[in-house]
Amino acid sequence: MPLSGFFVSRLLNLPSHYAAGLILVGCCPGGTASNIVTYIARGNVALSVLMTAASTLSAVVMTPLLTAKLAGQYVAVDAIGLLMSTLQVVLLPVVVGAFMNQYLKGVVKFVSPFMPPFAVATVAILCGNAIAQSSSAILMSGQQVVLAAVLLHISGFFFGYVLSRTLGIDVSSSRTISIEVGMQNSVLGVVLATQHFGNPLTAVPCAVSSVCHSILGNIINEKDDFNGIFSLCFWLYYPHPFPSTILHQHTSDITSATPFLELNVNKELVLYPIRAVPQGATVTNDVARTKNEVPFNKWVHIGCEVTTDFMRLYMNGVIVGETRVTCTADSLRKIYLIGANEYDSIYLHGVEILPIMSSIKYFYVKDPPVQLHFDATSATDVEVDGDGVWTVLGGKAPSRRNFSLTVVLKDAFARSVNKEMELVATLTYADNGAHVEKLDNAEAPLLTCKDGVEFASWDKPTRLISGHASFRLWISKLSSQCDNRLFRIKFNVFKMGRRYPFLEAFSRPIRCILPNLVPNPRTSTLIWKRSTSAIHTFNGPSWLNGGTMEPINNVVHESKLTPLSKRIKLGQANPVVNVKPDNVLKQPDVVRHEDGRLNGRTLDGKQEPHERACNLVTSASEKDVMNFAEQVAQFSGCHHHRNIIRISKRMIEDGTKVWNSLSQNFDHVWWDKMILVLRDQFIKISCCRNRFLVHQDFEVLRRIGGFQEKVIQENFEKMWCWLYPVAFALSQNGLNEMWDTRWIEGFVTKEEAESSLHGLGGTLVDPGTFTLRFPTSRSWPHPDAGNLIITYVGSDFAIHHRLLSLDFFHSSGGKSLKDMLLEESELSRLGRITSRSVRLV
Template structure:
């Protein structure tokens, strides 16, 4: 519908070079809508600086009118304002009377427009209405009066164009990305999730071997080769939603003076001021850029130039992406640096890389686990030993699903990805750990413990020529959830089923935890179906709207779980909190959601659990609830319920590949009038099958427990 000027190959346009022509030449339904003057202008806006207010961002121009009138501007309170359109609205500003522009009715934001940040702007212009959208949400609707006369104004409307005013070049500096002119029936929200821009940022939580003085200046030991130390710093490429962007780019580092941003000179020995350490060899930083891997570049640097040799001036490190050109959002600078020959004994804070790093989701701190160590029930849960680690997995730092597109094609050849979800009689012959019924032989219920079972020296391993080395096996056994997730992603789609089975047995043997079997056993299917699900839902976009995700996720869940009970709004709200989702869902959020939901759906596909989940009278399982909600059910308005009252739930802090992911937890009131949380195990299915005795329903086995007597019920608000 429109024409644009000033766009280069990077997709980023200097605002002063932008020109948008509102050509209306359509036919049919779209042509009729265009003929009434309607349009929607959508784009990402980055304002680097603005020297004075009010200031126009875009103005409306016409060849037959000497003066321009504002279309989009920042007022004296730094709020964004959308003005009525020429020839379309009676309230449109008068080109000959700029004094009265402040009295023109506009659609405005309520808060200040942020500087140095990408913001999505949608300007929807209708004959009787203005809508201003900011970051996918409507900021204000402004009713107006239509003055359009098609006979008089048809030609005039075709010639209107938008541009940045010439007189603001010295006081206003900004960029535009992804600009498009749409007919109003096109959802502005859909444009919000497509083709988003990127920005470069320093991950300060990754800083290592850096001291921060009380004045906020970094102290780094540098100078001669025998004295200078390596310090580490990570740089991330992020989209406006705070999620890493996987692009094959290189980031360069340079040392600048903090006061004027001029490059720091070489030392008197002609050494470059900033050195990149790579495999024990030092390179000039400009000769050795660092590659972005999954949106992250990890630098190991040294500084050879001392501040004392440069009139005690402070330095900064600038990171940028030379391939994309010099844009303010594609470069970032560190805090001020004082390079010293040795640490001084002053009050300071040492930055060291922590193994327990706090991660952030879309700018918000990721919620901590809700389940601490859980007790074990003595009978049907005898093997369910919880892992000491209960941290939530952050899939964004691991290998993302799309990296395996080619492997996925191979994995799909000749493979029925849905056969495993069978809910027939064969499901009784396999436990929730995915083990054949005769894998380990009959168990001694009263004495067999989890550790002794998993480390039994009589455990027979098949002779398999496996490419999965012992180093990988031990690395998996000793690693945390994030390391295990990355290792499984790297091998699941390339290894054969036989090799994965051997790997699962070895990990179960050497880790002393047989529950790893399930997570390794479902890894390939989890990833294959996860890739397929995201591809079908996102339609090759980087983000999707939550409301569009809900129905599609429900379809995938019901198919995998082989159940007739769909997820409720409360279930989806729980999923939303687990994955850290907002109205716009990134691929990282989806992977986090899938890593929790898929093991749960796998558990629900088992015969012993499936009937309980589908049962509505009585309701054996309350859906997806948190630990706090389960405790609230058992306390109620009248105080703690009677001993023996219990509810079943899935632990919201256990995501794949945590060994307890997808297992059930029983939360109950004990005889000591306190609330307990215990993990269930389904190994009783194996032992019952081996002894050829009838398999009792899970609900009967639960009620046989001396501490469990009746179900608790949740009263959900309508």
């Protein structure tokens, strides 16, 4: 453009002041109006914004330099003055705007609606003033100035497009480059000409240019308003697999609607060609279809690209179907699309009409929709029967037992989303989804607790915090019509008029059992604890049950089989409740410090949701956390809670530091970069240097965190809440030396431990053979996190799992854990875990 301004000035033999002004316009950067024209012309808006930003920043140096070089042949040019003014007019507003947008968001939000009309008025005043000051001269030679400005911008439009196409750039991007080259920031030229050129006529070509390039840009847009190409993309949520039409196509020539995009009986998406074909052309039956079934009950990004020659179907940014078509641009101009009716229960989000196919991939990652998910891994105080159904204890108070469930709001890329939203839980039948109705003069079927008071679950919503909402629930006594039926907990947005299935989440099927189906809690004064697999419980005071701290002779005890003993434990539970004196039961529902602050921990020892525990320990001092741990142990009678609370503050602080150092403010970290840091952190916390973490250990950590190669903060926190209690437990005397290739051989899953207790023929090894492992299902803030499990072959030739209470071991008067294990009658040989079997030592 600077050269075009120079040659047009020579060609028309412009006076020196007009020639300098025209060259100055050519040396100015691209104007922001070009972005708007590009959008209207269906160009590449992202490329337009990028080119405008690049030319604006480079103009700080290039505009004064080129103007001095080319216009200096006509008039005297103050290059230094131009440089300073360009800095003030171009760079300073950008810096101020960025600063305000970062630190004065309230002011920006307030003034933003007023800035567009203010900018238009400013441009009009500047250009009008420049023309008004030289009105008489313009009347005499105005035609020459207008012609020069028109030729300047036409040359920019022409060469920008031709050179781009010559270089093989696509049509849409070439159109964008043409607009960017042809439309200049003429207002900047007016300001510079007014300040640094003595003759006011120098600003006239700049003012005329601002009008000419806008008119020419609109003419180009009208001329190439439609070139036979359109792209459509949107997020699709299908709640059912029934065939239906998603989009219908209508034309002015056809009264009835025909399908454009539909889901067929094979659960495939089918994109049909445009039916308005030129006269004499054959209507083809070829369609673009997906090769795989469309997933249901989740968001999927769909893209459709239609040209006069072919059609393409995209799913999640990838081409999944393509077909050749015969169509004209004029026929496409007559098409309009209509969505499905509301009875089809199809949901679309972020519908965009796009100019180019590359935009489909761009919009795939833009503004993803959200969906509510049930987090089964966070369930506590729920048991699993052999058929996979969850079991909870319901009925009247105080026999019923509470349980905790968590839901997460995530976007389409499984990232937690922090939104202002309140959720409620309701009890539904698993077979038909109908709500369990409340009987007259009876409690609500599902209850929740707020500030120590029980409410109907649908009356007390729970607010999402960092995308998570945790519910503490009870199932009350139900009517006889609920007998032998399964239930599910439904979570949905509170007081939402219309039902949106993607904002609903359901728990797994639940079986509610009555108190008379479990042992009477007053028949024993012991607390029975259950391990991850919980095939056996314990019937005597033991270092495994976390109850008494008195020395005993045997450290492992077998319980008699109870109706509950075949259930797998997901959370903390006490199948037989420890009966405490009445004065303990009458204590307040929360523990209060001397200064009156509430700890927010219930007396029954049930753990609060993960978020509440984090908020508690991060806001409290180290001394407060220690006092709180002692009070929980005292009032609950469960001393094994104490250690997991003590380490909470340090664990959260260390985990935050590790994540921040790894992520460097990015939203993810690659796993291979995290391995060495985790290894060093494990050594630092556990003080174990006789054995390092190996590949198999890191694979277990990867499974616990639930990720592959890319680790987000949520995955890291899951892994850290498991790893830290384990490392801390290994730092204790008596357990530290057992972290070697003989006793504790690393992180072992339950399946690996059980598999290793089988010989070459698939038969079990000799009774008494055992291995030690840390339960992979116990993470902070669960009180069993960091404890050990013994997996062994019993005298009944069956595999058993026992949870060891390390509290009792630490109070055993200096006796080593190795000796205490080998003194057990059921444990005689230590096995070694290998890839195929156990090697006895």
